[in-house]
Amino acid sequence: MKLSGGVEWALHCCVVLSRASAPVPSARLAELHGVSKTYLAKHLQALARAGLVRAAEGRDGGYALTREPAAITVLDVVEAIDGDQPAFRCTEIRQQGELALPPEECRVPCGIARVMAEAERSWRRSLAGTTIADLGASLDPARLDRVLGRG
Amino acid sequence: MKLSGGVEWALHCCVVLSRASAPVPSARLAELHGVSKTYLAKHLQALARAGLVRAAEGRDGGYALTREPAAITVLDVVEAIDGDQPAFRCTEIRQQGELALPPEECRVPCGIARVMAEAERSWRRSLAGTTIADLGASLDPARLDRVLGRG
DNA sequence: GCGTGCATACTCGGATATAAGCTGTCCGAGTAGAGGGGG
DNA sequence: CCCCCTCTACTCGGACAGCTTATATCCGAGTATGCACGC
Numbered sequence: 001m002k003l004s005g006g007v008e009w010a011l012h013c014c015v016v017l018s019r020a021s022a023p024v025p026s027a028r029l030a031e032l033h034g035v036s037k038t039y040l041a042k043h044l045q046a047l048a049r050a051g052l053v054r055a056a057e058g059r060d061g062g063y064a065l066t067r068e069p070a071a072i073t074v075l076d077v078v079e080a081i082d083g084d085q086p087a088f089r090c091t092e093i094r095q096q097g098e099l100a101l102p103p104e105e106c107r108v109p110c111g112i113a114r115v116m117a118e119a120e121r122s123w124r125r126s127l128a129g130t131t132i133a134d135l136g137a138s139l140d141p142a143r144l145d146r147v148l149g150r151g
Numbered sequence: 152m153k154l155s156g157g158v159e160w161a162l163h164c165c166v167v168l169s170r171a172s173a174p175v176p177s178a179r180l181a182e183l184h185g186v187s188k189t190y191l192a193k194h195l196q197a198l199a200r201a202g203l204v205r206a207a208e209g210r211d212g213g214y215a216l217t218r219e220p221a222a223i224t225v226l227d228v229v230e231a232i233d234g235d236q237p238a239f240r241c242t243e244i245r246q247q248g249e250l251a252l253p254p255e256e257c258r259v260p261c262g263i264a265r266v267m268a269e270a271e272r273s274w275r276r277s278l279a280g281t282t283i284a285d286l287g288a289s290l291d292p293a294r295l296d297r298v299l300g301r302g
Numbered sequence: 303g304c305g306t307g308c309a310t311a312c313t314c315g316g317a318t319a320t321a322a323g324c325t326g327t328c329c330g331a332g333t334a335g336a337g338g339g340g341g
Numbered sequence: 342c343c344c345c346c347t348c349t350a351c352t353c354g355g356a357c358a359g360c361t362t363a364t365a366t367c368c369g370a371g372t373a374t375g376c377a378c379g380c
Contacts (some may be wrong), residue, residue, distance in 0.1 A: 002324095003239045076369090093185070157363090193315095193365085208373075210372080251338090322347090335348105338347085
């Protein structure tokens with residue numbers, strides 16, 4: 001199991017945006033973090049599709065958060081980048097092969113699927129317990145504006 | 152994020168092995184579940200490398216569990232198939248680019264990495280709370296032996 | 303009748319092709335702002 | 342002095358290759374069993 005590397009980039013970008021006083025272009029965000037500009041742009045598009053950020057076009061445009069940082073959880077960002085499909089997908093093996101169960105015994109979900117789903121719920125609940133505001137608390141807005149202003 | 156499809160196969164196989172009275176060949180396990188024989192064999196090798204099952208060679212050989220089913224957790228199987236590396240790997244973005252932090256401020260792990268690691272711990276803890284014995288409770292050993300005996 | 307040796311068929315194990323998804327890149331469409339000209 | 346038009350430069354957005362990883366497969370090495378033979 002591997003999480004897309006873009007998740008880390010997107011989280012750092014959201015933290016920066018939460019403390020920025022004006023929209024920040026995607027190329028600028030890439031420079032701030034030392035990552036690929038074009039590839040980061042792709043992930044920012046995903047954040048925009050999920051409704052977490054809004055793109056301002058034209059000169060002096062860029063990305064900005066659509067909500068208060070305290071209203072955006074880490075889970076929101078992870079799902080925007082990595083998709084909201086569960087990591088484990090039950091293929092109903094219990095109904096296949098020689099050991100197949102009759103359909104009347106398959107009204108309730110497979111026990112294996114239940115365990116995996118419950119674990120993912122724990123994972124999501126944990127991620128939803130931290131917001132962008134929490135992560136951005138240690139970032140000095142003055143320092144950010146100074147770095148952004150020079151650009 | 153996507154979990155290897157082999158995890159589901161491996162879990163079902165472990166449940167069968169926990170209720171079987173003799174070693175079961177990999178080809179037989181594949182027929183029981185209606186999946187690819189050769190590919191399942193690959194995953195069973197992974198279980199053997201992890202020490203969860205033991206392969207008996209030669210005629211009437213096959214796979215058997217090495218421990219009591221109650222001593223094998225779902226997490227053990229997941230890590231055997233999918234690897235024990237964390238899904239999120241911090242690349243220390245905070246130390247790269249124009250917004251890089253000085254090394255003396257990076258003694259403690261990055262806040263983002265901490266959140267992701269804690270979520271994975273919750274996920275693993277949940278998976279470790281169920282054993283193969285729990286999953287196999289609903290499988291009738293008599294029926295299994297009947298299906299295996301016909302082979 | 304019993305022990306031994308052998309042939310056999312069955313098992314696993316690793317090395318090998320194929321497909322999918324993530325990673326990374328490029329160029330075109332659209333827009334907000336700045337500057338110049340006219341009223 | 343104010344308003345309007347144009348022009349430019351900058352932004353995003355989707356379409357296009359490269360590469361690592363997961364998926365699926367094949368064939369060879371090794372071994373426990375069953376049988377035949379000799380004692």
